[in-house]
Amino acid sequence: MVVRAGIRRGRQAGFTYLGLIIFVTIIGLVGAATLKIGALLQRAAAEEELLDIGAAFSAALDSYAAATPQGASPYPPSLKELLKDPRVPGVRRHLRKIFVDPLTGKAEWGVVYLGEGTTGVVAVHSLSTAKPLKVANFDSRFAGLDNADTISAWRFKARDPALGQAPGQPQPQPQLQPAAPAAQPVLPDLPAAPPADAPPPEATEELDTAPEPAPESAPMNAPETVPETASEAPPEDR
Secondary structure (H helix, E strand, C coil): CCCHEEEEEEHHHHHHHHHHHHHHHHHHHHHHHHHHHHHHHHHHHHHHHHHHHHHHHHHHHHHHCCCCHHCCCCHHCCCCCHHHHCCCCCCCCCCCCCCCCCCCCCCCCCEEHHHCCCEEEEEEEEECCCCCCCCCCCCCCCCCCCCCCCCHHHECCCCECCCEEEECCCCCCCCCCCCCCCCCCCCCCCCEEEEECCCCCCCCCCCCCCCCCCCCCCCCCCCCCCCCCCCCCCCCCC
């Protein structure tokens, strides 16, 4: 009896230990999943913040181009000119500050210059090489960001002052409407010309269509004529 009780207690302790291990494992998996979901949510929030910062860069480049005097370059030599425009007297700021990249944690940005040179800022981008979570359904302000391989491929561009759109995008062609046909003048119906070998038509005599003179009417209040009668014979002599 004592041996059987000891065996039973050992089995119960073994099941309790196994259940504890399973419980700890489940807690660990749930915790890891929670941390992963939290990291994904944090990453998605950082990407949204990056898009907002990119929109601010694009608006600053547009503002700099709009304030450009005629004949000058509409592209700033560097990002520093966006903080204080040296072309105008006084203080003119197109950008409030150089933002910190929410993905790298540094206030350092990649810059695309005009004609692959070293001056004339055309676009700004992050230096992060991570793969983005957002790959579609971007706002209309962020044309060309779909299906990017890395976040550094998100280029926040200035609009082309000459074409009114981002550089590298084709200019839309105006749709031409077909012209309405011109109205044809309406000509009166003319008799058909006789064939060349037809004999000339015979001349017809014109009929006198003069109206007959109306009979003269009797004059009004004309004196009546009394017919002359034979004169009375002289009386016979008795």
